[in-house]
Amino acid sequence: MNAKPICTALGVVAGLAAVSAMADEPRTLTVYTYDSFVAEWGPGPGIKEAFEARCGDCRLEFVALSGGVDLLQRLRLEGEGSAADLVLGLDMNLMAEARDLDLLAPHQANLSRLSLPVEWDDPVFLPYDWGRFAFVYDREALPNPPKSFAELLAAPDDLKVIIQDPRTSVTGLGLLLWMKRVYGDEAPAAWEKLNDHVLTVTGGWSQAYFSLFMNGEAPMVLSYSTSPAYHMAVENTDRYQAAEFAEGHYLQVETAAMLKTSEHPALARDFLDFVLTADFQRHIPLGNVMYPAIELGEERPAVFDRLIEPESFTFTPDEVQAHRREWIREWLNASTR
Amino acid sequence: MASEALTAGKASPHGQRRLTQLPLWAGLTALAALVGLGLGSLGALLVQAPGVSPSSLWREPYLAGVLRFSLWQASLSTLVSLALAVPVAVALARRPRFVGRRLLLRAMELSLVVPSLIALFGLVAVHGRQGWAAPLWEALTGAPAGYLYGLSGIVLAHVFYNLPLAARLLLQELERAPAAHWRLAAQLGLQRQAIWRTLEWPALKRLLPRLAALIFTLCFTSFAIVMTLGGGPGSTTLEVALYQALKFDNDLALAALLALVQLTICLGLWALALSQGGAPSLVAGDDAMPLQGRWQRRDALGVSRFTDGCWLVALSLLLLPPLAAVVLAGLGGVTDLAAQSSLWPALGRSLVMAAGAGSLALMLGLALLAGRGWLAARGQRLTAGLMEGSGQLILVLPALVLGTGLFLLLRPRLGGGWQGYGLVVLVNGFMALPFVMQVLRGALLGLPVAQRRLADQLDIQGLARFRWLLWPRLRRPAALALAYAMTLSLGDFSVIALFGSPSAPTLPMLLYQQLGSYRWQTAAATALVLLATVAALFMCFAWLTRRLPRYPFACPPRPDFPQPPANDRPEP
Numbered sequence: 071m072n073a074k075p076i077c078t079a080l081g082v083v084a085g086l087a088a089v090s091a092m093a094d095e096p097r098t099l100t101v102y103t104y105d106s107f108v109a110e111w112g113p114g115p116g117i118k119e120a121f122e123a124r125c126g127d128c129r130l131e132f133v134a135l136s137g138g139v140d141l142l143q144r145l146r147l148e149g150e151g152s153a154a155d156l157v158l159g160l161d162m163n164l165m166a167e168a169r170d171l172d173l174l175a176p177h178q179a180n181l182s183r184l185s186l187p188v189e190w191d192d193p194v195f196l197p198y199d200w201g202r203f204a205f206v207y208d209r210e211a212l213p214n215p216p217k218s219f220a221e222l223l224a225a226p227d228d229l230k231v232i233i234q235d236p237r238t239s240v241t242g243l244g245l246l247l248w249m250k251r252v253y254g255d256e257a258p259a260a261w262e263k264l265n266d267h268v269l270t271v272t273g274g275w276s277q278a279y280f281s282l283f284m285n286g287e288a289p290m291v292l293s294y295s296t297s298p299a300y301h302m303a304v305e306n307t308d309r310y311q312a313a314e315f316a317e318g319h320y321l322q323v324e325t326a327a328m329l330k331t332s333e334h335p336a337l338a339r340d341f342l343d344f345v346l347t348a349d350f351q352r353h354i355p356l357g358n359v360m361y362p363a364i365e366l367g368e369e370r371p372a373v374f375d376r377l378i379e380p381e382s383f384t385f386t387p388d389e390v391q392a393h394r395r396e397w398i399r400e401w402l403n404a405s406t407r
Numbered sequence: 408m409a410s411e412a413l414t415a416g417k418a419s420p421h422g423q424r425r426l427t428q429l430p431l432w433a434g435l436t437a438l439a440a441l442v443g444l445g446l447g448s449l450g451a452l453l454v455q456a457p458g459v460s461p462s463s464l465w466r467e468p469y470l471a472g473v474l475r476f477s478l479w480q481a482s483l484s485t486l487v488s489l490a491l492a493v494p495v496a497v498a499l500a501r502r503p504r505f506v507g508r509r510l511l512l513r514a515m516e517l518s519l520v521v522p523s524l525i526a527l528f529g530l531v532a533v534h535g536r537q538g539w540a541a542p543l544w545e546a547l548t549g550a551p552a553g554y555l556y557g558l559s560g561i562v563l564a565h566v567f568y569n570l571p572l573a574a575r576l577l578l579q580e581l582e583r584a585p586a587a588h589w590r591l592a593a594q595l596g597l598q599r600q601a602i603w604r605t606l607e608w609p610a611l612k613r614l615l616p617r618l619a620a621l622i623f624t625l626c627f628t629s630f631a632i633v634m635t636l637g638g639g640p641g642s643t644t645l646e647v648a649l650y651q652a653l654k655f656d657n658d659l660a661l662a663a664l665l666a667l668v669q670l671t672i673c674l675g676l677w678a679l680a681l682s683q684g685g686a687p688s689l690v691a692g693d694d695a696m697p698l699q700g701r702w703q704r705r706d707a708l709g710v711s712r713f714t715d716g717c718w719l720v721a722l723s724l725l726l727l728p729p730l731a732a733v734v735l736a737g738l739g740g741v742t743d744l745a746a747q748s749s750l751w752p753a754l755g756r757s758l759v760m761a762a763g764a765g766s767l768a769l770m771l772g773l774a775l776l777a778g779r780g781w782l783a784a785r786g787q788r789l790t791a792g793l794m795e796g797s798g799q800l801i802l803v804l805p806a807l808v809l810g811t812g813l814f815l816l817l818r819p820r821l822g823g824g825w826q827g828y829g830l831v832v833l834v835n836g837f838m839a840l841p842f843v844m845q846v847l848r849g850a851l852l853g854l855p856v857a858q859r860r861l862a863d864q865l866d867i868q869g870l871a872r873f874r875w876l877l878w879p880r881l882r883r884p885a886a887l888a889l890a891y892a893m894t895l896s897l898g899d900f901s902v903i904a905l906f907g908s909p910s911a912p913t914l915p916m917l918l919y920q921q922l923g924s925y926r927w928q929t930a931a932a933t934a935l936v937l938l939a940t941v942a943a944l945f946m947c948f949a950w951l952t953r954r955l956p957r958y959p960f961a962c963p964p965r966p967d968f969p970q971p972p973a974n975d976r977p978e979p
Contacts, residue, residue: 109920136919238634271637282535
């Protein structure tokens with residue numbers, strides 16, 4: 071009804087800002103990423119400083135969104151008009167959909183330095199860190215954690231775990247894929263057994279870890295196998311550890327990619343080259359609490375040697391894209407009964 | 408009504424005509440902005456959507472289940488909140504003086520604006536399986552405390568949020584009753600039952616429909632609480648389905664459909680509530696406090712001493728322990744704060760944005776109410792209701808839909824930086840409108856007839872009329888409205904998360920950053936800073952607008968000096 075004047079007004083505002091942005095000095099790379107990446111203590115500030123020192127007259131600017139899913143949606147909404155030169159934080163499960171947007175350009179980086187538990191030859195998405203989904207447990211509340219999914223499912227009902235919802239959270243989707251990979255067509259039955267142990271299903275990782283797990287509500291929470299590294303290195307406590315499951319763990323790889331529409335494609339490629347150097351990667355282990363994507367040697371914090379090193383596996387991004395809805399439906403049916 | 412309060416209609420001399428229509432134009436402008444923003448963004452989504460099929464709502468069992476559960480939990484939460492708020496408000500009104508009453512009232516104001524993640528932390532610390540209340544529960548029932556997960560937990564959390572809000576508003580309504588009523592009740596020797604029938608219930612009845620609509624809307628659109636405490640996908644609300652459709656599945660058609668459903672249900676309820684009339688308000692009432700310790704109500708003796716005590720203790724037990732848990736956790740992390748260089752700039756940024764959003768909400772609220780009064784005074788009841796109802800539009804529209812729609816409207820791109828902040832201020836201001844209007848309504852619309860006629864006779868018009876007739880009554884409600892709007896904006900994360908931000912965070916963003924990278928202690932301390940800021944805001948505004956003595960150096964009035972009743976009877 072009255073949308074037009076507002077549109078125009080807001081449009082004028084946006085236009086003015088665009089003009090003022092164009093008048094800006096040297097080359098600025100805009101990087102879309104998620105908010106904990108740019109936090110004061112996260113990897114962002116160190117990376118920004120290192121990259122700006124390396125390129126001389128350029129600036130790196132982060133725009134923080136809530137998470138990987140928000141990054142994808144922002145790209146989708148902005149399309150070719152996106153302000154981003156690079157996007158940092160799309161994980162493997164979002165790759166296929168991001169690729170289909172046809173907005174991303176090949177990275178052309180040298181992949182020989184990569185050190186991942188899986189082969190990687192994707193021309194568009196460049197891994198910058200990785201981790202494994204795992205159940206983190208409280209050693210004081212649970213001295214003998216289950217050693218496999220089978221043990222967890224068969225445990226007495228009073229062993230409770232906190233998980234996240236695959237419809238709203240990256241870790242929740244990780245668990246869904248993990249179960250599917252381990253149990254295949256038996257997954258619904260496995261979910262029914264797991265649900266006896268589920269205290270609650272939170273919307274996001276923060277609620278599960280902070281509001282519930284840290285309050286001692288359950289002895290186990292779905293998180294990453296690297297979470298204990300933070301507790302050991304920064305809080306100096308061995309109390310929280312990841313349970314190693316014999317069936318293997320599902321892998322998460324976080325990637326960087328550049329946009330076709332970048333105003334500074336050469337500089338964006340420079341940045342992607344920079345991603346696989348020690349100057350970028352040394353900020354990952356404790357800044358992002360994930361494994362670095364290259365061999366850091368001496369620079370990798372010692373606590374990372376004390377983490378579990380299980381088998382790991384993934385589905386391909388295309389498999390995830392093809393089946394995600396169907397598998398979520400399967401989970402819903404198994405969990406609402 | 409309000410417009411007549413502002414302008415005297417026919418009595419005005421020539422040349423004043425333009426001014427008399429000022430309320431109408433102000434109201435219409437605000438209405439256009441609201442409807443434009445709300446329907447504009449929803450429309451943008453609908454245009455993008457390939458084809459909306461309403462029938463999927465009942466053909467798809469998943470969606471039908473989601474809708475059923477959303478309605479069920481919201482109705483239950485509303486019912487429980489209101490049913491408990493009535494006796495609490497009555498007890499608070501009957502006991503105008505006890506130790507800690509002011510503290511309790513402040514805590515009631517605070518609970519509304521605690522960010523959900525923080526409230527969850529507090530609730531879990533108290534009611535969780537390992538919470539403070541768990542041993543008690545186990546001793547009483549013999550079973551371990553598991554009531555926090557499932558429908559009971561959802562209702563508990565919603566009651567924690569909404570009972571204090573409801574009781575606070577109801578209390579104000581009770582305290583607005585003129586002193587003459589109470590004197591008469593005392594003279595006639597009315598007992599408990601009769602007082603309830605003649606004085607209390609008629610006052611509460613006016614307010615309950617709106618309050619129910621407000622609380623229902625808040626519960627219906629609740630996201631984090633329902634997901635965390637729901638226990639599993641059986642407790643899925645419309646907001647979750649909407650999030651899934653919009654973010655994970657990129658199903659704009661379904662998202663638009665779900666938003667329309669939410670809009671229809673909540674606006675329908677508001678229409679019903681607004682048609683019930685009445686003039687509730689949340690006035691920081693020194694206006695009409697007739698019984699402030701001057702004599703004891705007859706029904707304040709006897710068994711009601713015990714029951715009132717029970718209600719007040721129950722309220723304190725619901726409200727204070729979770730807040731205390733948050734404060735305790737925050738104190739543990741205070742030492743980390745010194746090392747946080749980003750905390751104080753974030754607080755400053757948040758305060759500036761909150762001030763912007765608060766002023767915007769205040770201006771819009773005043774404009775809408777003035778327009779509503781103008782229309783109602785001229786018999787245009789329907790348009791008047793529409794104008795008032797439009798204030799609720801942005802609250803009932805899912806933030807996600809609003810954000811996405813705005814995004815589509817502003818394409819090709821939304822620049823970063825201050826534009827993002829500007830949008831957040833805009834949306835926050837609009838979202839605070841229902842609260843602001845609830846607070847301002849009574850002051851603006853309930854001008855005593857006698858005062859108005861006197862002003863008309865003396866031909867006090869325009870600015871002078873505002874300065875001497877309206878402003879004195881508006882001062883305190885306006886400050887309270889500003890405080891509410893500012894704190895809502897201070898604690899808001901949902902909107903700011905939509906637009907993304909450069910690396911300079913606001914306070915709630917900082918909090919989520921800290922949580923996202925394992926810094927619980929620091930996050931709890933940040934939450935404490937947030938709570939303290941909110942409390943300070945309320946106190947600051949109450950202090951700024953306190954009633955100063957007119958003659959500061961005169962002798963204090965003798966205690967037996969008969970004081971005139973604070974107010975004439977408001978216009979029925």
